Amino acid sequence: MADLNFKSIEKKWQKIWDEQGLYKTNLTNAEKKLYCLVMFLYPSGDRLHIGHWWNYGPTDTWARFKRMQGFNVFEPMGYDAFGLPAENYAIKVGVHPAISTAQNISNIREQLKALGAMYDWDNEINTSSPEYYKWTQWFFLLLYKNKLAYRKKAPVNWCPSCATVLANEQVVDGSCERCDSEVSQKDLEQWFFKITDYADKLLEGLDRIDWPEKTKSMQRNWIGRSEGALVKFQIDGGDDVIEVFTTRPDTLWGVTYMVLAPEHPLVSELTQPEHKVAVETYIKQTRKLTEIDRTSTEKEKTGVFIGSYCVNPVNGEKVPVWIADYVLGSYGTGAVMAVPGHDTRDFAFATQYQLPIREVISLDGQSRIPLKEAYTEPGTMINSGPFTGEPSKPGISKVIAFLEEKGWGGSKVTYKLRDWLISRQRYWGAPIPMIYCDKCGAVPVPEDQLPVKLPEEVEFSGSGESPLKTNSDWVNTPCPECGGAGRREVDTMDTFVCSSWYYLRFPNPNLDDAPFNKDLIDQWLPVDQYVGGAEHAVMHLLYARFFTKVLNDLGYIKFDEPFSRLMHQGVITNSGVKMSKSKGNVINPDTYIRDYGSDIFRMYLMFMGAYTEGGDWSDDGIHGMNRFVNRFWRLFEMMEENQPIGNETKAIQDVERVRHNSVKMLTHDLDRFQFNTSISRIMELVNAMYLYIQNVPADQQNREILNEIRDTLIQLISPFTPHLGEELWERTGHSGSVFNASWPEWDEDKLKTDTITLAVQVNGKLRSNIEVDLDSEQSIVEAAALADHKIKKYVEGKQILRVIVVKNKLVNLVVQ
RNA sequence: GCGAGAGUGGCGAAACUGGUAGACGCGCUAGACUUAGGAUCUAGUGUCCGUAGGACGUGGGGGUUCGAGUCCCUUCUCUCGCACCA
Numbered sequence: 001m002a003d004l005n006f007k008s009i010e011k012k013w014q015k016i017w018d019e020q021g022l023y024k025t026n027l028t029n030a031e032k033k034l035y036c037l038v039m040f041l042y043p044s045g046d047r048l049h050i051g052h053w054w055n056y057g058p059t060d061t062w063a064r065f066k067r068m069q070g071f072n073v074f075e076p077m078g079y080d081a082f083g084l085p086a087e088n089y090a091i092k093v094g095v096h097p098a099i100s101t102a103q104n105i106s107n108i109r110e111q112l113k114a115l116g117a118m119y120d121w122d123n124e125i126n127t128s129s130p131e132y133y134k135w136t137q138w139f140f141l142l143l144y145k146n147k148l149a150y151r152k153k154a155p156v157n158w159c160p161s162c163a164t165v166l167a168n169e170q171v172v173d174g175s176c177e178r179c180d181s182e183v184s185q186k187d188l189e190q191w192f193f194k195i196t197d198y199a200d201k202l203l204e205g206l207d208r209i210d211w212p213e214k215t216k217s218m219q220r221n222w223i224g225r226s227e228g229a230l231v232k233f234q235i236d237g238g239d240d241v242i243e244v245f246t247t248r249p250d251t252l253w254g255v256t257y258m259v260l261a262p263e264h265p266l267v268s269e270l271t272q273p274e275h276k277v278a279v280e281t282y283i284k285q286t287r288k289l290t291e292i293d294r295t296s297t298e299k300e301k302t303g304v305f306i307g308s309y310c311v312n313p314v315n316g317e318k319v320p321v322w323i324a325d326y327v328l329g330s331y332g333t334g335a336v337m338a339v340p341g342h343d344t345r346d347f348a349f350a351t352q353y354q355l356p357i358r359e360v361i362s363l364d365g366q367s368r369i370p371l372k373e374a375y376t377e378p379g380t381m382i383n384s385g386p387f388t389g390e391p392s393k394p395g396i397s398k399v400i401a402f403l404e405e406k407g408w409g410g411s412k413v414t415y416k417l418r419d420w421l422i423s424r425q426r427y428w429g430a431p432i433p434m435i436y437c438d439k440c441g442a443v444p445v446p447e448d449q450l451p452v453k454l455p456e457e458v459e460f461s462g463s464g465e466s467p468l469k470t471n472s473d474w475v476n477t478p479c480p481e482c483g484g485a486g487r488r489e490v491d492t493m494d495t496f497v498c499s500s501w502y503y504l505r506f507p508n509p510n511l512d513d514a515p516f517n518k519d520l521i522d523q524w525l526p527v528d529q530y531v532g533g534a535e536h537a538v539m540h541l542l543y544a545r546f547f548t549k550v551l552n553d554l555g556y557i558k559f560d561e562p563f564s565r566l567m568h569q570g571v572i573t574n575s576g577v578k579m580s581k582s583k584g585n586v587i588n589p590d591t592y593i594r595d596y597g598s599d600i601f602r603m604y605l606m607f608m609g610a611y612t613e614g615g616d617w618s619d620d621g622i623h624g625m626n627r628f629v630n631r632f633w634r635l636f637e638m639m640e641e642n643q644p645i646g647n648e649t650k651a652i653q654d655v656e657r658v659r660h661n662s663v664k665m666l667t668h669d670l671d672r673f674q675f676n677t678s679i680s681r682i683m684e685l686v687n688a689m690y691l692y693i694q695n696v697p698a699d700q701q702n703r704e705i706l707n708e709i710r711d712t713l714i715q716l717i718s719p720f721t722p723h724l725g726e727e728l729w730e731r732t733g734h735s736g737s738v739f740n741a742s743w744p745e746w747d748e749d750k751l752k753t754d755t756i757t758l759a760v761q762v763n764g765k766l767r768s769n770i771e772v773d774l775d776s777e778q779s780i781v782e783a784a785a786l787a788d789h790k791i792k793k794y795v796e797g798k799q800i801l802r803v804i805v806v807k808n809k810l811v812n813l814v815v816q
Numbered sequence: 817g818c819g820a821g822a823g824u825g826g827c828g829a830a831a832c833u834g835g836u837a838g839a840c841g842c843g844c845u846a847g848a849c850u851u852a853g854g855a856u857c858u859a860g861u862g863u864c865c866g867u868a869g870g871a872c873g874u875g876g877g878g879g880u881u882c883g884a885g886u887c888c889c890u891u892c893u894c895u896c897g898c899a900c901c902a
Contacts, residue, residue: 173899213820214820214821214896214897217819217820217897217898218897218898221819221897221898222898224901226901226902228902244902245901245902246902247901247902248902259902299900301900325900326900326902327900327902328900328901328902330901331901331902332901332902333902335902336902337902338902339902343902344900345900345902346902348900414901414902415901416901534896534897537897607828607829607840607841608828608829609828609829610829613822615828615829616828618827618828618842620827620828620842620843621827621828621841621842621843622842623842623854624841624842624843625841625842627841627855627856628841630855630856631856634856668832676828676829676830676840676841677829677830677831677839677840679840679841680829680830680839680840680841681839681840682840683840683841684839684840687840690857694857694858757836758836759835759836760836761835761836761882761883763882763883764835764881764882764883765883766836769836801882802882803882804835804882804883806835806883809835809836810835810836810883812835812882812883813882814882814883
């Protein structure tokens with residue numbers, strides 16, 4: 001047995017796996033199926049970095065472990081291949097995105113193979129291939145037909161650097177999620193998916209899935225369901241009605257003014273001539289503010305009176321109408337009834353502009369006028385007409401009923417969630433399959449004409465005009481309805497549309513008459529284990545759930561949640577800074593893989609720390625992992641050269657105990673993605689083996705048990721170092737792949753020892769250790785503890801008040 | 817500002833329902849084998865004082881308990897998420 005040559009064994013086993021099709025999943029058998037999916041990757045021109053390995057390596061280790069536990073594991077990989085970087089590259093260098101993407105994919109596929117994962121390469125998918133995006137377009141039409149896709153002109157988020165609009169989810173603190181540029185507002189006619197129709201379903205489903213609580217709460221937060229009332233305020237001396245949404249209808253009697261968002265449609269109509277200049281100036285100012293400035297809680301509240309009044313329906317009072325930028329046009333009705341006595345924002349505004357503050361809720365029914373701050377807690381309704389004296393909490397529904405009865409309003413649920421804007425003014429995406437005809441309007445492309453292929457000949461300007469516009473041959477097409485002159489939609493779809501359904505495609509990536517095979521995916525989905533970055537919490541993960549729910553509603557699939565269990569890998573930083581190409585601090589794994597091999601590198605990553613935590617990159621310990629894996633290898637070398645031939649039974653028991661303990665702990669830890677502690681269990685077993693082999697002569701060493709432990713060791717390490725595992729499995733005379741061998745079992749009885757060392761404490765402080773029989777009675781333990789010579793001096797001449805015995809753990813003597 | 821999570825040796829980190837803090841590893845020290853070793857093996861390694869043996873130790877302060885890294889209160893620091901949502 002020669003020194004470990006990882007290069008040759010990696011190549012050797014990758015070739016064998018490939019030839020034997022070891023990782024081709026038999027999808028016709030869904031018994032004990034396990035669909036393990038890691039978020040697919042964007043094929044950029046860069047090499048895979050440490051973050052990719054951190055994402056894919058451990059997940060593959062987990063999948064291999066599950067396979068050995070007897071699961072029929074399906075672990076596919078694909079490419080989220082549409083997107084801006086390829087197009088920006090085309091603008092800069094002139095290489096067509098289709099060419100650069102194909103090149104990147106073929107490079108990345110090679111790198112992925114070096115990782116040695118169990119990917120089923122026959123099931124690879126590429127979202128930019130016509131065979132795939134045909135079905136992305138089909139989904140668009142499906143949503144369109146079901147009134148879940150619509151076109152409207154609306155103020156939308158515009159990223160000047162990406163030269164396209166963005167969905168709300170892609171705007172982070174007023175900046176582009178992708179490039180950090182400040183996002184501005186533009187009025188454009190765009191396509192939306194009606195995800196808001198699914199707000200309640202998206203909320204409800206969260207209770208049924210095993211996801212990190214944090215992610216679920218982010219989604220709940222994003223959906224932002226809020227229950228309250230809609231109240232109609234008639235304009236004084238006019239026909240117009242201002243509708244407001246409020247969660248506190250119980251404070252209706254405390255309204256002293258009304259605030260509209262500056263962009264509210266009634267503003268211009270209600271502005272009186274003498275206020276016009278001020279109002280217009282204010283609106284202009286608001287426009288200039290970025291979303292961040294406008295929604296900053298730090299900012300002092302501003303606003304102007306527009307000259308009109310409206311009437312509070314419950315008491316007939318005239319209240320002035322203001323506009324203020326703290327009221328958002330996009331939430332609720334874009335109008336707020338201001339109750340400064342019981343809302344901190346209204347209070348601040350009223351104080352600023354000396355508007356009246358009225359008290360209508362009181363903790364105990366006693367008035368505290370003048371209020372020093374808004375009282376926002378529940379209490380007793382006061383100065384509230386017929387409701388005076390009512391407790392405010394139940395008062396909410398009573399007032400709602402009252403409003404309904406009078407026709408002044410009613411109950412209402414509002415959401416923060418907005419419809420998903422999917423149009424992008426870019427080239428490298430799936431074309432939206434719509435045609436505009438002067439006679440027939442917007443006409444969907446008939447399904448049998450899909451895919452609407454991306455034309456190759458376009459001009460990439462990056463100007464913000466859709467590049468597809470520049471190919472008039474492509475744009476001009478007959479209207480499918482009337483045959484007259486039609487024009488194709490020139491925007492493409494957000495790439496999040498492509499990734500909203502890719503997990504459905506993997507089992508049947510080449511199906512050409514449907515996006516997926518219903519029978520097959522009803523058996524194989526939902527995904528049992530999904531792994532990916534937490535940054536997708538309210539984007540991809542919300543959109544994918546939406547798609548699944550739509551398909552479920554329309555009867556296409558049986559399940560309504562795509563990912564049963566979700567895990568987020570942590571982030572690997574470099575000196576505390578998140579790695580990114582733009583910062584130029586990306587650590588390339590290539591040199592490590594060259595020096596140590598993919599197995600050792602993967603295992604070192606997993607040993608660094610908790611998977612979900614991530615951590616700061618340092619290669620300080622990689623040398624130690626190299627040492628360990630070589631030590632592991634040498635153990636086999638030693639056993640081969642100096643074959644154990646005895647049947648000694650005493651010392652071997654210690655090794656057996658470690659073995660069973662290692663198997664037990666590792667099985668438990670691996671299940672929960674606790675790779676670092678799993679690895680330390682293997683190390684413990686290796687250490688125990690070394691001790692044994694070095695202390696017991698080979699002619700006495702228990703041959704049979706050692707051979708068993710040897711096999712166990714290979715099985716335990718294989719998910720971490722798959723190439724090494726296979727090599728050792730073969731060298732120790734096994735036929736077939738170690739990944740077809742079953743995961744070792746442990747025997748609880750083997751973990752026990754006859755005697756056990758107990759800690760002896762006096763007044764809670766450790767003073768000695770005693771040896772007693774396993775499961776000894778309290779009286780025996782107590783006597784043994786008192787007999788201990790070290791303990792004697794702590795107890796002598798003192799009164800023993802209490803003796804606490806924790807079975808097989810410790811004894812604590814409480815003395816005075 | 818609100819919410820969640822975290823803070824443990826020189827370093828990466830362990831510790832199940834409160835029960836011997838620091839598993840496993842890096843680094844370091846000593847020894848062995850060596851022409852040599854940045855290889856390997858063995859032993860040691862929380863801090864302080866020491867001869868046995870002690871004292872102190874999980875961000876700080878307080879509490880509950882026979883016993884607290886773990887539970888409670890308070891405070892500091894960091895990370896993440898949300899942030900005028902009516």
